[in-house]
Amino acid sequence: MLDMIRSTRLPTKPEFPGEKDAFGIDLEDLRSLRDTWLHDFDWKREQASINRLHHYTVTIEGLKIHFIHEKSDDAANAIPLMLCHGWPGSFLEFIPVIEGLKRQARTSTGRNVSFDVIIPSLPGFAFSSAPPQNWTLDDTARVFNTLMTDVLGYEKYAVHGTSHGVPLSFTLYDAFNTTARAAHFVFMPFYPIDPSVIEARNITLTPLEQFELQRSVQWGLTGNGYFIMHTTKPNTVGLAMYDNPIGQLAWMGEKYIDWSDPNAGNGSPSVLTPNEILRCVSLYYLTRTFKSSMYTYAQDPGAWEREYRRAKTDAPLLVSFFKYNVGFWPREIMATVGNLTEYRNHDFGGNFAGLDNPPALIDDLREIGTYW
Template sequence: MILSTLIGLSALLEAVSASTVPRFEPYRSGFNLQTFKIDLAHDVHRMLRQVNETDVSNTFHFADSSAGITLEQLQSLRSQWLSDFDWNKEQAALNEFHHFTAEVEKLTVHFIHEKSNRPNAIPLILNHGWPGSFLEFVPVINNLTQMAKTSTGQEVAFDVVVPSLPGYAFSSAPPLNWTVDDTARVFNTLMTKVLGYSKYAVHGTDWGSGVAYSLYDNFNASVRATHLAFAPFHPATPEQLAAQNISLSPTEQFEESEAMNWNSAGSGYFYEQTTKPNTIGLALYDNPVGQLAWIGEKFQNWSDPRAGTGPSVLTNNEILKGVSLYVLTKSIISSIYIYWQNPNGFKSSYSKAHTDAPLLFSAFKYNIAFWPPALVQTIGNLVYYQNHDFGGHFAGLDNPPALISDLREIGTYWK
């Protein structure tokens, strides 16, 4: 599909309504903490209708899914975006959560903070990656605040904090040379000084795993448990695993094969965003259908093929909600700069974190990368490892019950 030039998005992002009255106590002063309401004018419909389509069905192999998102898939998503998707409805639902912004190190940090009514709730910060957002964890937040029991019968509930990474959604873009370690430092300040938690637990996936691992490694006094669904280390090849005498079960062999397929045929975006973020960012910035293709393809190909069927909630509507957030907040360029600013964000050499805090890990069958337990135990104090037959890269959407259950196991090891 050949797209004509689209008009800019200047009218899309309107003023954010905020008050200065914090919802929860205790909060620390000095960080300009404010309540926050999502208030984005949804003008994507007008822009989508101004797209001129040209028949390219006989030009290239646009029906071959191995070449990326197909023309049929993109047209179907665009049609649903125009006819069925209701941003105002989604926005109203999101505003049921308690949103805040705080200023930390001259950055505006957006976050959701939902507190449990349990007095001994464990503070837990959930860190997303790209092309995810805080939306990735919306299906698990309320359940995590409720009291439940771990597999060993211990009661557990969480105070849940879900920040937007710097440069994503409503968090401001960071300065140049900003790394995941810098984000970890800011998030530790958010948890300890803004929200007043002396100790807390961490979860991370995708780039959020790098933030989570940095917190785990560098802030071991305050971070007393970490759960990962991804690791900030390059997965080992079959040859490397064999050299370390690591054998795999049939399920793990499948996951390793999937990871190697992604590495050889699915990682082109990674190199583009790591080396030329401006090129792809500017190409997509005022192009909502372009962002739909670029981001939508990842949601479709990185998820369980059974996406949209229970327990998955990753429907087309979820994809459109995620893309709408990128378009309406005009954050596509600032979001992909995390690649360029962290060229070694995923390390080749494995190292163990400087902490005795427990590490928990969840693997999902259709994730784009795979780490067997023998590798994960080399990076931390691994106490729990669960491999799920259903799910993919976006665990909070792909298999919310599994992620909730695994996160609750933090309670087994919390001290």
Template sequence: MYLSYPLVFGFVALSSASSIPHAGRDVSHNGLDIQPFTIDLTDRVPHMLDLVKKTQLPATEEPAFPGDQAGISLATLKSLRHDWANSFSWEKEQAILNGYNHFTTTIENLTVHFLHHKSSQPNAIPLILNHGWPGSFLEFLPVIDQLTKKAKTSTGRPVAFDVVVPSLPGYAFSSAPPKNWTAAGTARIFHTLMTQGLGYERYATSSTDLGSVVSYSLYETYNTSVRAAHFTMIPFYPLTAEQVAAQNITLSPAEQAQLDRWMEMVATGNAYYYVQTTKPNTIGLALQDNPVGQLAWIGEKFTAWSDPRAGTGPSVLTHHEMLRGVSLYYLTRSFLSSIYMYAQNPDGFRLDYARRAATDAPMLFSGFAYNPTFWPRQFVERVGNLVLYKSHEFGGHFPGLDNPPALVSDIREIGNVWVQ
């Protein structure tokens, strides 16, 4: 069954790696050949910038659809293009990126790229963070440092994490997915990475966007290993306003505003989803060697799906972060392969809320006001062992960028339910 409205959103960002504990470059192999990885895309930068500078945009807005009424505005795109061509430095960003612990390994003939940052705390909880589209591993960089540090939960329990951030198949430095590949396959190889590769018998997961499909598959399939799961989306169709009313669910004013934003997305924001699910090659090939085209396609999602206060504390969703993320897509030549996840998982978001995951592992959920999707507590608790449901007034679709402190705080609550 095809999804009848869009369910995946995203953004990308980085923070300085200077304060990230490296814990060396040693990881447990346990049968997998895990190798340190260094990013070097500088040879592709001149071609990218040449195309950025030569791309011709209209002099003025078309009068029929001024501003952002029909997608990204011409003024926004021109501003981003100017900064990309004149002040953005991939070389500086690459140096920052290489301050993190990158690795690659091969699982089921796929190259899997991932970050691995270990806490200095002896009882740190292993945690895998799964991103979506048009995100990447970059969106979690602002939270790695805090998650690895010793901290306390809301009840005063000590908590820290060993953090693993993989790139989904087809994203960044991970192999493109083969034919008939599904999110369940991604969950399988990520489970192999966590258990056989890194030696974690039990671990937790957190996710955004399409990463929620992978994390939920981990949660329900590997239930003796995945002992806690945190979501900002669940892979189930959000309810329409009519369905909420039929269920006699009473919403707060803030929740009603979230539902209204979701219904607006249903009405006006689903074109990208239909294209990427049914004709991925058409848009993928059209934009594969078109950096400004990728910026327009991805940038519209960045601006539409984030908190209107993006770029002001605690948000780090600046235009610079947008350029950083689109540069990664373009320079790794992964735009086309990234959107195959849509076509290969057209029914990734489920209709049946009655089919609860076969696990007793605790589930935690965080809602952010400007995330264009919305699930009331009554429906989240139907699909897992819900122990925490929190709502935040600040933030959008990817809280690792929209509201990093809130995301860190909510993930730390895993410590309240984790059994060593």
């Protein structure tokens, strides 16, 4: 991999002075990440860190499913919690929250809570095998329910989703409602709400929510080009960069930079460092799953629904939004899609909450214990 990185040529200067990231990833950001990859990043060190976790694979419906299973010290009373990632994430996205969730703590109402943490890799990601043709996130939800109940033996569990983990988690919350008995989301499986709907319903937004709404609108105007390519032409992107680590770094690294809080640094809760971006891209490159991961979009183009609907369950629904994410839904709308028990808004963080603001995500997930 290092030889490939070393031999890749980059332009000497941007096409237009002062363009920065207006047209995608900034050339200097990419050059800096490449130099860090070459001179400071140590995959063997990262591999040793990853291997300290308990990894397993199991075959379900002909697919090899990789998952991490970390048990609470209070195993008899712990809540099983499945954390579901999406693109360009992976199981790595949730490593910073594992220890906090395993450790016994108190909810805001004073109840003791801890979790058994299960983090599966979606089919076609990391160490899970690629699914067959016409596989949808509903199919993944069915397989993940089997993992939790038949393989791991949990009679009921809670689920958290981000990115593609949201549609499949909502399916579990809705269609597997006797086993998935609580859900927490940082995104929603519906297209972001249009400002005209907020105005028509006379919904009042806080200044933070107004900012999030504008981020959501801007993403719809200029940020979804990758989404269209993944959904319609995954082969073009996948084959063009299949054996090009710098190409994959530019394609995915831009999302980590653009969808996260730009104020990360000293004193912030973010652990989304250049090293973390390189670790994620390295995982995709070394497992050769850059192309197969994009088929999640193409095989399930309707994963994000345009019509809002209420899940067929009375299980608690908890929602957390972070300032620099790319989708926004007000409390009044969230109350129409499930049994909304918690709605929280954070002024720091973004799409990758497990990396961008781990303490807030841990605190919010612990509130599952209030309603369990």
